[in-house]
Amino acid sequence: MAPHATDPVTAPTPGRTFQPYIPATQSPAEFTAKAIALGILFGVIFGASTVYLGLRAGLTVSASIPIAVLAISVLKKFGGSxxxxxxxxxxxxxxxxxxxxxxVFTIPALIFLVPHGPAYFNYTQILLLAFAGGILGVLMMVPLRRALIVKEHGVLPYPEGTACAEVLVAGERGGKLAALVFSGLGIGALWKSLSWIFGVFRTEVGHSIARTxxxxxxTVAIDIxxxxxxxxxxxxxxxxxxxVAGGVLSWLVLLPLISIMGAYITVPFPPITSANALNAATGQPFLISEMGPGQIWSAYIRYIGAGAVLAAxxxxxxxxxxxxxxxxxEGVMGFGVWALRAALRTERDKDDARDN
Structure with missing residues (x-):
C-alpha cells in the first residue's frame, strides 16, 4: 500500500520494495514553468557561489538542501507548489x-598545465565546455538511473539525497526551515562586510619561522x-x-624540508614558474634558499598536492x-525492457504523450 501523504520518509531497507512518498499512480504538477524558472535562478546564484568557494577553499558542498528549503519558501509566495x-x-x-x-576543478588545472593557459581559454570556450559536460552528464545518468538508484535502493545510502527528501517532506508539513537559511546568509554577509569591506577586524592571522x-x-596561519x-x-x-592534516603536511613538514634541502642547492631548481622566475636583486631566477614560504608553496608544494589529488x-x-x-x-541492456513497462510516472525516463 502506498504511504499516506503525511507518512514520514523511512530509511531505505535492503530487499524491501520502495514506496514513493507520492504514489506512482498520481501525477501532480511537476515540470512547470515556475519551477524551471526558479531552478535556473538558483542554479545561477549557487553556481556563482560554488565557483567562488571552490577557488577559495579548494572544495565545494552540495546546494541541494538549501535550494530545496528556499524553493519551498519562495514558491509559497507564488500561490504554493x-x-x-x-x-x-x-x-x-x-x-x-x-x-x-x-x-572550477578542471579549467584551472588546464590553465595551470597548458602553456599560456590564461590566454588560451576565454569565456566562450569555458561556457561551451560546461554546456557539453552538463549534457553528457544528463545523457549518461538516464541509462544509469535504474542500475544505481532503483536497483541499489537500500544498498547505497545516498545520505544527502535522503536528507533532501526529508527537507521536502517537512516543507509539505510547514515549518521555518527557510528562516535558518536566511539567518545563516545574513550572518555570513554581516561578517564578510565588517571584515572585508569595512576592515573592522582581521580574519587572517599567521606566523612564519625565519629561513635560519x-x-x-x-608557517602556521588561520583564516576565520x-x-x-x-x-x-x-x-x-x-x-x-x-x-587540516594536508595543511600541516604542506606547511610544517614539506615546506621546512624543501627549505633545508634548498640551502645546499646553488642553482635555480626547476620548475621555473612566475613565483621564482626573477630575483630583482640578482637578475636571475630565485634560488630555493632565497624564497619565502609563499614562493616555495607556489613553485613546488602545490605541484605535490596536484599529484596527490591525481593519484587519489x-x-x-x-x-x-x-x-x-x-x-x-545493465542500464543499456535494460533500457528497452524498462521502456515497455514505463506506464507509471516513476518508471519513465522521459516525458511522452501520456503526460499530455
Whole structure:
C-alpha cells in the first residue's frame, strides 16, 4: 500500500520494495514553468557561489538542501507548489552548481598545465565546455538511473539525497526551515562586510619561522571566514581533519624540508614558474634558499598536492570501475525492457504523450 501523504520518509531497507512518498499512480504538477524558472535562478546564484568557494577553499558542498528549503519558501509566495515542483527546483539548481563545480576543478588545472593557459581559454570556450559536460552528464545518468538508484535502493545510502527528501517532506508539513537559511546568509554577509569591506577586524592571522630557524619557513596561519566555517560544518570532522592534516603536511613538514634541502642547492631548481622566475636583486631566477614560504608553496608544494589529488582520483576510479561498467551494461541492456513497462510516472525516463 502506498504511504499516506503525511507518512514520514523511512530509511531505505535492503530487499524491501520502495514506496514513493507520492504514489506512482498520481501525477501532480511537476515540470512547470515556475519551477524551471526558479531552478535556473538558483542554479545561477549557487553556481556563482560554488565557483567562488571552490577557488577559495579548494572544495565545494552540495546546494541541494538549501535550494530545496528556499524553493519551498519562495514558491509559497507564488500561490504554493507541489512537493514534485520543489524537487524540480532543487534538481535544476543543484545541477547548475554541480556543473560550476566541474568547471572550477578542471579549467584551472588546464590553465595551470597548458602553456599560456590564461590566454588560451576565454569565456566562450569555458561556457561551451560546461554546456557539453552538463549534457553528457544528463545523457549518461538516464541509462544509469535504474542500475544505481532503483536497483541499489537500500544498498547505497545516498545520505544527502535522503536528507533532501526529508527537507521536502517537512516543507509539505510547514515549518521555518527557510528562516535558518536566511539567518545563516545574513550572518555570513554581516561578517564578510565588517571584515572585508569595512576592515573592522582581521580574519587572517599567521606566523612564519625565519629561513635560519630550526624549521625554516614553517608557517602556521588561520583564516576565520564564514565560508570556511560553513564548509567545515557541512563536511564534518573527518574530512575537515583530513584537510587540516594536508595543511600541516604542506606547511610544517614539506615546506621546512624543501627549505633545508634548498640551502645546499646553488642553482635555480626547476620548475621555473612566475613565483621564482626573477630575483630583482640578482637578475636571475630565485634560488630555493632565497624564497619565502609563499614562493616555495607556489613553485613546488602545490605541484605535490596536484599529484596527490591525481593519484587519489586514479585509485578511486580504479576501485569504482567495476561498478561503473556493470551499471552501464545493465542500464543499456535494460533500457528497452524498462521502456515497455514505463506506464507509471516513476518508471519513465522521459516525458511522452501520456503526460499530455
Amino acid at each position: 507541489t512537493i514534485l515542483e520543489n524537487n524540480i527546483v532543487q534538481t535544476i539548481g543543484s545541477a547548475g552548481e554541480s556543473v560550476a563545480g566541474g568547471v 630557524g630550526v624549521l625554516p619557513n614553517a 571566514s564564514p565560508e570556511y566555517m560553513g564548509v567545515g560544518y557541512v563536511i564534518g570532522p573527518r574530512i575537515a581533519g583530513t584537510m 582520483g586514479l585509485i578511486t576510479l580504479g576501485r569504482s570501475l567495476p561498478t561503473i561498467v556493470s551499471s552501464a551494461r
